[in-house]
Amino acid sequence: KKIVTLAGDGIGPEIMAAGLEVLAAVAPKIKFDYTVEAKHFGGAAIDAAGHPLPEKTLTAAKAADAILLAAIGGPQYNDAAIRPEQGLLALRQELGLFANIRPVQIFEALKHLSPLKPEIIEGVDFVVVRELTGGIYFGEHTLKERSARDVNDYSYEEIERIIKIAFEMARGRGKKVTSVDKQNVLATSKLWRIVADDVAKSYPDVILEHALVDSLAMKMITNPSDFDVIVTENLFGDILSDESSVLPGTLGVMPSASHSDNGPSLYEPIHGSAPDIAGLGIANPISMILSVAMMLRESFNETAGAQYIENAVNKTLLEGVLTKDLGGTASLSEMTAAIIANL
Amino acid sequence: KKIVTLAGDGIGPEIMAAGLEVLAAVAPKIKFDYTVEAKHFGGAAIDAAGHPLPEKTLTAAKAADAILLAAIGGPQYNDAAIRPEQGLLALRQELGLFANIRPVQIFEALKHLSPLKPEIIEGVDFVVVRELTGGIYFGEHTLKERSARDVNDYSYEEIERIIKIAFEMARGRGKKVTSVDKQNVLATSKLWRIVADDVAKSYPDVILEHALVDSLAMKMITNPSDFDVIVTENLFGDILSDESSVLPGTLGVMPSASHSDNGPSLYEPIHGSAPDIAGLGIANPISMILSVAMMLRESFNETAGAQYIENAVNKTLLEGVLTKDLGGTASLSEMTAAIIANL
Numbered sequence A, B: 001k002k003i004v005t006l007a008g009d010g011i012g013p014e015i016m017a018a019g020l021e022v023l024a025a026v027a028p029k030i031k032f033d034y035t036v037e038a039k040h041f042g043g044a045a046i047d048a049a050g051h052p053l054p055e056k057t058l059t060a061a062k063a064a065d066a067i068l069l070a071a072i073g074g075p076q077y078n079d080a081a082i083r084p085e086q087g088l089l090a091l092r093q094e095l096g097l098f099a100n101i102r103p104v105q106i107f108e109a110l111k112h113l114s115p116l117k118p119e120i121i122e123g124v125d126f127v128v129v130r131e132l133t134g135g136i137y138f139g140e141h142t143l144k145e146r147s148a149r150d151v152n153d154y155s156y157e158e159i160e161r162i163i164k165i166a167f168e169m170a171r172g173r174g175k176k177v178t179s180v181d182k183q184n185v186l187a188t189s190k191l192w193r194i195v196a197d198d199v200a201k202s203y204p205d206v207i208l209e210h211a212l213v214d215s216l217a218m219k220m221i222t223n224p225s226d227f228d229v230i231v232t233e234n235l236f237g238d239i240l241s242d243e244s245s246v247l248p249g250t251l252g253v254m255p256s257a258s259h260s261d262n263g264p265s266l267y268e269p270i271h272g273s274a275p276d277i278a279g280l281g282i283a284n285p286i287s288m289i290l291s292v293a294m295m296l297r298e299s300f301n302e303t304a305g306a307q308y309i310e311n312a313v314n315k316t317l318l319e320g321v322l323t324k325d326l327g328g329t330a331s332l333s334e335m336t337a338a339i340i341a342n343l
């Protein structure tokens, strides 16, 4: 199995190393054979090759069985003509990574980090499914001196395939899909709702509810345990999935997966590159490590391996081994070592 | 002074009556002379005249000194060809109501309603300024059988005037503007950020910070006391202003104002028409009553009158007079009477 790693910028290289250490430690237990190929990506690739997604990186990614991405971006690129995010958007499009999956869960040991009252986050366990290669992200963008325009396009098929993913996931979970749109204003949302209703006919065992994005942005926080699978379009998904990190109260423990129809999937933490603490050895590697677990489960069907890692993370947190962002004093390497010891 | 009232649907008529009772009670104290002209709007207007914004309503609204709107919509219109919201969107456009203002505050007596921990909402006092007549709401909408398109347009001038409003407000408050966009993806957001920087040059006494909408959706909840004036475009403002109601933990105490360049302003609760409790006499009239206070202050410069109402609401809540949605048993008329008694 060939895994391509894109360490990227900021704390990216450190947390990627931690993720790979954990993978190396779990692999023998589950007899998982793999090779790792590291490639330039993001700001690091701009510096090295003048482009955030160099040809060689793209070729390797396309040929991979799975891709691990750590984090990209940094203040030095903020006003540059070429930016790290362009590499990420291009990679999503080139690989057809249309289905972004973000599980939202609360770790027992980290409950106190949530800004929400304990009774609100009790029983929270949902997944945000975000369409990732369509909509206003990939429509025409026109910037003139005195005006600007973005175009939001969706086809029936683009909507259908992501809604199907949501229903398939719901079938294996709580059997409820919440489809989010702005149907009282947008044409794309009117189509979205039609398609969701059409797809629902093939899943009589799953409940479909519709929600307007403004109202959902509220209910996701006030009634988070009402949700099972939330599915939405690209821009709404960007906003709502970041918002969902309010529930655990930290970005530091949230992995994500992005899937295509038949190519390799990509796994990455939802947090950014944290340039302010890069190189200090104090970054929290858990999102990255849990992304490795997601990869084992979703790309390689290694459920046991994923479970080992997730249990080890849980145990380590319960033991009180916490990095600075989680309120503790453990270094990145101490945290990683503790997780490996608990495997 | 001529006030046009649009009671609308559901609980609209009941809460409008309550708002007008309070206005009638405060008017003699501040020697405020006014007339009220009630007009059909929303679903009620569809039923009465076949259109959510009848010509007569629009003509009266244009000739008014201020407009009070209660609430529109109901399940019976959800699948109809003509819907109440279309009247609202048309009214905003016809009156040029480009600046929507939603203050976010926590009432001492209602702190316990917030899903957030007390220390998080301590000191929260910000305003969301939403652009209301541009962007993807008013661009071309195309719905075909197999595809759909929405167009998001902004001109320099449209952005400039709303950003100026935000800076003017910040000058009279905490002297900080947070401008929200998705500048790493959208052309309209790139222009938005350029204009915000341009306008900021005329306000050296006000701090401008930029935030990406995904990140802001998180920080608005985790660090709400960091904000003073949040300004953003139409669609982001729709999502973020609803999301901000998470902080007080109830939609029932949040008023809003919408201003144009030189025509009448419109004041309305941010909550909906609550068809499930319409006519039961148990609706919470506070958002409506506080909208009346906003009208007195912002359209008629009657600061004392606004203050009387706001103090009376505060006092009534502290006395424990609470409607059902706030956890109490007071009816709409009991709540209204208590507020009037406290004026």
Ligand SMILES: CC(C)[C@H](C(=O)O)[C@@H](O)C(=O)O
Pocket: A085, A088, A089, A238, B184, B185, B214
């Ligand atoms: C970096 C940015 C382009 C990206 C997005 O908006 O999709 C990020 O916010 C994300 O959610 O992965």
Ligand SMILES: CC(C)[C@H](C(=O)O)[C@@H](O)C(=O)O
Pocket: A184, A185, A214, B085, B088, B089, B238
């Ligand atoms: C009813 C709807 C069109 C409206 C909007 O999206 O602007 C509402 O959500 C609001 O925020 O006033």
